[in-house]
Structure formats: C-alpha cells, structure tokens
Amino acid sequence: MTSLRISDLTLHAKQTTLVDGASTQLNAGELVVLLGPNGAGKTSLIRGALGLVQPTSGRSEIDGQAVSSLSPTERAQRVSYLPQIRPLAWPNRVSDVVALGRFSHGATIGRLSDADQAAVDAAISACDLTHLKDRSADTLSGGELARMHCARAFAANAPLLVADEPIAALDPRHQFRILDLIKTYVDQGGGALLVLHDIDLAARHASRLIWMKDGRIVADGTVEKTLNAERLAEVYGVSATVSESGIIMQGAL
Amino acid sequence: MSASKPKTELASRASLLERALIPCLLAACAITLFLSCLLGSTPLPPDRVLAALFGGADVGDRLVVWSIRLPRALTAFLVGAALGLSGAALQGLLRNPLAEPGVLGVSASASLAATFSIFYGLVALSPWALPLAAIIGALAATALLALAAIRTQSVITLILIGVGLSSFAGALMSLMMNLAPNPFSLADMINWMLGSVANRSFNDIGFAAPFLIAGAAILLLTRRGLSALTLGEEAASGIGVNLRNQRIFTVLGAGLATGASVALAGAIGFVGIVAPHVIRPFTRHDPARSLIPSALFAGLILMLADILVRILPSQSELKLGVVAALIGAPAFVWIAMQRRAAHD
Numbered sequence: 395m396t397s398l399r400i401s402d403l404t405l406h407a408k409q410t411t412l413v414d415g416a417s418t419q420l421n422a423g424e425l426v427v428l429l430g431p432n433g434a435g436k437t438s439l440i441r442g443a444l445g446l447v448q449p450t451s452g453r454s455e456i457d458g459q460a461v462s463s464l465s466p467t468e469r470a471q472r473v474s475y476l477p478q479i480r481p482l483a484w485p486n487r488v489s490d491v492v493a494l495g496r497f498s499h500g501a502t503i504g505r506l507s508d509a510d511q512a513a514v515d516a517a518i519s520a521c522d523l524t525h526l527k528d529r530s531a532d533t534l535s536g537g538e539l540a541r542m543h544c545a546r547a548f549a550a551n552a553p554l555l556v557a558d559e560p561i562a563a564l565d566p567r568h569q570f571r572i573l574d575l576i577k578t579y580v581d582q583g584g585g586a587l588l589v590l591h592d593i594d595l596a597a598r599h600a601s602r603l604i605w606m607k608d609g610r611i612v613a614d615g616t617v618e619k620t621l622n623a624e625r626l627a628e629v630y631g632v633s634a635t636v637s638e639s640g641i642i643m644q645g646a647l
Numbered sequence: 648m649s650a651s652k653p654k655t656e657l658a659s660r661a662s663l664l665e666r667a668l669i670p671c672l673l674a675a676c677a678i679t680l681f682l683s684c685l686l687g688s689t690p691l692p693p694d695r696v697l698a699a700l701f702g703g704a705d706v707g708d709r710l711v712v713w714s715i716r717l718p719r720a721l722t723a724f725l726v727g728a729a730l731g732l733s734g735a736a737l738q739g740l741l742r743n744p745l746a747e748p749g750v751l752g753v754s755a756s757a758s759l760a761a762t763f764s765i766f767y768g769l770v771a772l773s774p775w776a777l778p779l780a781a782i783i784g785a786l787a788a789t790a791l792l793a794l795a796a797i798r799t800q801s802v803i804t805l806i807l808i809g810v811g812l813s814s815f816a817g818a819l820m821s822l823m824m825n826l827a828p829n830p831f832s833l834a835d836m837i838n839w840m841l842g843s844v845a846n847r848s849f850n851d852i853g854f855a856a857p858f859l860i861a862g863a864a865i866l867l868l869t870r871r872g873l874s875a876l877t878l879g880e881e882a883a884s885g886i887g888v889n890l891r892n893q894r895i896f897t898v899l900g901a902g903l904a905t906g907a908s909v910a911l912a913g914a915i916g917f918v919g920i921v922a923p924h925v926i927r928p929f930t931r932h933d934p935a936r937s938l939i940p941s942a943l944f945a946g947l948i949l950m951l952a953d954i955l956v957r958i959l960p961s962q963s964e965l966k967l968g969v970v971a972a973l974i975g976a977p978a979f980v981w982i983a984m985q986r987r988a989a990h991d
Contacts, residue, residue, distance in 0.1 A: 446884055470887030480879040483742035484932035490874075497875050498887035504665075504936050546878075550886070 396457055396472060396553035396585065398443060399419045403452035405435075405442045405609075412438035414609040415452070422553055422585040425577065427596040431630050436589045437478075439559035439606065440556055444475055456554075459469035470498035474547040476557035477527055479539065485532040488542055492518055492527075495549030496574035521575055543576050555579060555586040562591070573599050593630075594641050605629050648759040661927025665936075668929050672943035676724065679950045683720030684712050714848065722847040722911050723953040723967065726948035727918050729859055732938055733901035736928070737868045738818035738935025739873030740897040741806065744927075745983055747919030748905035751805065751898070752812025754786045754916070757909035758840060760784025760817040765825045765835045774785050778854050779837075779957055785906025788812055796894035805894075842913035842968020844953055855907040862903030866938060869896040873934040915968040917975020918945045924982055955971020 399422040405413040405520050413435045420426055428436050431585070442449045445461035454461045455470050464472075474495070482491065493503040501510040518527050521541045526534065531542060540560065547555055555576070561569040569592070576586050577599060590596045596603060597617050605613040605620060607629045613620040626634045633644045684696045691699075691708065698704035699712040734747040740748075748754045764770055764780035795808050820840065827833035872893040875883040884890050908915070922945035923937055930936040949971065956965045 446881075446887075465887075466884060467887040470885065475882075475885030477879075477881040477885055480882065483877050484927070484934070486877055486932050490931055490933060491877070492884060494875055494878060497871075502871055502935070503874055503933060504931070508921045515796070546886075 398456050398556075398585075398587075399452070400439075400443045400472060401452060403439070403442050403454060404450045405438050405447065406450045411609050413449075416442075416602055416606075416609075416611045417452075418614055420554060420556075420585050420587045422583055423580065424585055424601045425580045426585075426587045426602045426604060427589060428589045428604045428606065429593060429596060429629070434606040434629075435609040436606055437558055438609075440475075440558060440587070440589070444473060444556065445469060446475075462623065463572045465511040467498045467500075470552070471552040472552055473551040473556055473574060474550045476543055476547045476555070476560055477612045478558045478562065479543055479560075482531050486528045487527075488523060488529050488531055488534070488597055489514065489518065489527040491531055491542055492523070492545045492549050495546040498550060498552075513549050513551055517545040520578070521545035522571075532628045537564055537571070539562055540568065540572055541575070544572060548575075548579060554583060554587075555584055557586065559591065560588060561595075569595060573627060581585060582594055593621075593626070597641065658826075665929060665931070666939050668753075668926075672940055672947065676943055676947050676950070679947055679954070680717075680720050680724065683723075683950055683954055684907040686954055687711075687716060687747060694803035703944075711723070715846075716967075718847050718849050718852060719844050720945060720953065722852060725845065725852065725855070725859060726908040726912045727922075727946035727949030728942040729862070729904040730915065730919040730949075731922040732863055732866055732942035734874065734945070735923040735934065735938045735941035736870065737898050737901050737919075738923055739740075739870075739937075742879070743806075744924055745920060745979070746806070747917070748901055748908075749813065749916050749919070751792055751901070752787070752810075752816065753785050753792075753902050753905045754909055754914050755813040755816035755921060756788035757781040757785040757906050758914045759820055760787070761839055761909065761913065762820050762823055762836050765832055765839060766827065768832070775854060775872045778851065781910035782855075782858055782903075782906040783908060785902050788986040789902025789906070790904070792898045793895050796898055805898075816908075823936075827907055838944045838966070839913045840911065840968075841966035842915040842971070843966045844912045844949075845964065845967075847911065851911060852866065855910045858910070859907035862900045862907065865896050865900030866904065869893060869900070870935040870938050873897070874936075876932065877932075881968045913968060915949070915971050917979055918948055918971055920982065921945075921975050921978045922948060924978075 399630060401417045403413055403416045416439055424584065430436050439446045443454045445454060460474065461469060462642060490503045493501060493506055496510040498511060500575060506514065518524055521544050523541055523545055534542065544560065561572050573595065580586050602615065603617055603620050604611055605625060612629060613625060621636060623634055623636050627647055628633055631647045633647050635642050685693060688946055691711065695704055695708050696712055699708040730748060736753065737746040740745055760780040761777050764776050770775040792805060792808060795805060797973055824833060825835055827836065864943060872888045875886055875888045880890055923941040926937050926940045926944055930940060952970045953967050956967055956970055
C-alpha cells in the first residue's frame, strides 16, 4: 500500500516561514482534504512534500523512500500532481493533453504504445470526455477543462493523487462531478490529498481533514473530531454554526 | 454507429496530413535544392545540371554546380534548418510563439564575436577565425544563459537576460563600426551583419557542421519534455519533467545550432519565428512534433529566398538577411498582434 509521509517539514522563502514543522501522511484508500485560509501554506506544503522545492529541514517519503532521492519520473509514477489550473500554452487537442499524463511512463504523444493508449482511453471515458477528445482544449468550458486535467492525472495510473484546488471557479454541479470522479478513484484503492476552499463539501467527502494556519498544521483528524465552530473561528476567523445539516457561516470575526 | 463514421474519416484524413507533412517537405526541399542549381546569373538547363551533379558535363559546368551553386543552396538550407529547429525548440521551452534565437541574445552575441574578429583583423590570420569567433560568441551567450537557467525558476528572467545580451552586443557592434579603422573593414562588418550565403564553400559547411549536428541532436533527444511544458512549468514537473535539465539542454542545443548558423551566414532573423508558426497547426500544436517539420520548412524558406536574391535584377546583389527580414518582420508583428493577452 502506497503512502506519502512527511515529518517535521519546514520550508522558508528568504526570511518568511512558509511551512513550520509539518507532519502528516496520506495513505491509499483515503481522501484527505487540506483546509486553511489563503496564505496558510497549503500549496507550499504540497510542493515540499513532493520535493518540487527543497525544504529547509524535515523529511518527505513515499513508501519509505526519500522523495529527494527519486527522479522526477519515478516520483510522477507514484504520485499524480494536479496543480492549480493554468491556461495551456498552445491550443492542443484534448486527447493529446490527457496523453501527457503518461509522460512518466515514457509516452510520446502522437505515438502512444497500446498500454498508454488504453490508459488514456480509460481516463477519457471515466471523465466523460469521449465526445470532446478531438476538440481543441481552448474551446472547452471551465468544467470541461477541469475534467480534462483530472483525466490527465488519472491516466498516469499513480496510486496517489495530490490536487491543488481542483474545483476552484466551478459551478456546484461541476464541483460535485469532479469530486465524484476523485471519490471513485479513492474507492478503487487510490489515495487523494485535495486542497479545497469549500468547507461544507470537504466535510461531506473527506475521510480526514488537515487544518493549516500560518504554516502550521493545527489539527489533523476525522471530520467529526476536527470540524467545529471553535476551529472555524481559530483557523478562518469566521463565526459559524456547525450542525448535522451543514455549516452556516455568519460572518467574519 | 453510422453517425460516427464521417468523424473517423475526418480524423484519419487529419492524421494522413500529419504523416505526409515531413515527406512533402523533404520532397519540396530536394526540388528547391535542384532548382537552386539551375537558376542564377547564367541559367543552366536541367540536363547539364544533372550531368554535372553525377560527374559528367564539362569542367565549367561542374565548377558552377559543385563549387558555387550547390554549397550556396546547401548553406541556405542548413542555416534555415538550424534557425527553424532552434526557434521551434525555444518556443516550446518558453511557451511563447515569439521566441527565437534572437530573443535569447544568442544570434547577437555570435554576430558580435564575428564582428570583433573582423575589427581586429583576425580574419586575415586564418579563414577559420571568423566562424570560430561566431561559435565562441554563441557558446559564451549560451553558457551565461545555462548558468541563469540553473539559478532561476522564471522563463521571463531568461528572456530579459536575452534582451539585455542583445542590446549590449548591438551597442558594442555599433561602437566597433563607429571606430572602424578603414572603409574596407566597415564594409566587411556590414556584410556580416546583413547576413548572406554567397560564396560559401563545402569547407565552410564542414567547419560549422559538428556544432550544428551536436546542437540538433541535443534538441531532438530532449524534445519530449517540450510537449509536457505545454501544461506550464508546475504541471510539467508534476508529470515528471526535470525542469532544470530541460532548460539547460534546450538552451545549449539552440545555442550550438544558432552559433553554427551565424558562423555560416551571419545574422539572419525571423525565419526561426515564421517557420514554426506556419507548421504548428499541422502538428496539432505539439512543440515536440513541430521541431523537424519547422527545420525543413525554415530551410526551404531560406533556399527560396536565396533563389529570389540571385534572380532579382539589381545593381548589387541583395543580402539574404535583408530579404528574410523584409518578409519576416511584418509576419512577426502580425503574429504578435494575434496573441491573446489571456495566455500570459
């Protein structure tokens, strides 16, 4: 079973502390949501955990192997990373973009092996993109783009998925569709770490919540244990009521 | 089922076009190379050119074909191919259709070193002085950029360093022209800066070839990462691209190829922008797949431009670089104006 484990990870940019002594883990079969206000260090934590930036101190390991000792391809075969969505540089075809998900397996787009092609086709149909696969990506709507990037991440067939705000700027229906896709991935044995800003959605879908504030992990546990009015006040600075039926925000504190 | 049939046909026709692209370009290049041997101040009929190419014909014809026209046309092709390949690779790396060797200051630095060798009369010492200087200039600029590529995460920084290099090289070149000791060396420098493939020999090609081949090999071997960069740097490193190595190899490969092209023909601009721009829609906008067709197409453009230069009736022969810029600069402005601000 694949797991990503960070211990006492600290990250600095010049004088600023971005992440301060963070320890947590992501296991196969769980859907973990990373919560925290803007600037809490969520993206930095992810980048440090994946070895995309060199941490000041601390360790990050995939299955007991230090991430820094893995080559970028080896790492990408174990963890699919979906950063915040940026526009594509060129108006590529949807199927070609999804095929890029096979990069770590040595795929060359335009000349895919049978195994690569099968993975790409499976990801395309799982994300309901079959009718769009020959379209140019710059003609897609926001929801379709998000699905295309999800398909790209799934095509890698990596046991873990880390996604930074995969549902930002989507309407509620598309938010649900993306989360459903990720849930299916987790049900099939994958492990997913998501950064979300919608606490209500996070509470509904997550098997665990990690709460961050000012570069520190302030809480890490199940929804029942960590989600309450005091925590929302502490982490987000909002007054809210938490009940069975959901969270109601009343305003800034 | 029947409703999906036209779509499949359309898709297979598109891929047929993609597959036919390289063979078509190769054929066009071969035909143009042959045309280059026919046309000139004294036109030769095809049968005499064919005879000269395959060892027959009289000494005069053989001399014209083997010593003048063929090396000249081949130089135009190689210079164009080097610039088209470098341009396509740099555009993929920098994710910007306006990038080309000129943007990174490599052409300017190579030209500066060449001008330097003319100014100090080094060219009189050895016929190799000038090509060698151009390649040293390109490698110096490339080394600086490679160092910067290790230190910085930002592509914008690389472009800005290139702009700085270009301006500085331009200023030093102006200074040398300003201080030129005599009208002859001034004329030499101007010749070099305008760019031309006239009077090139197989020796010249042979000297530039190792650098050209090395640069092209590096670019072609590392082109897969350029496709991945379509997603942006963060996502590209997410799917397994070693960003630092990708930057170093692309910059180094483009530097070597560009240095070799400047060594052969001086500064010739804009082919490196125009050729990839035309080719890209035929390769599904994939930077990696556009490298070889862009190189062939840029070589074709320069061979055609050189034929034009030779047959245009004019007092003194037009310089290839001037013609390339006359066609290329308006195209550059047009491409820039088509760009949507949202992409950056």
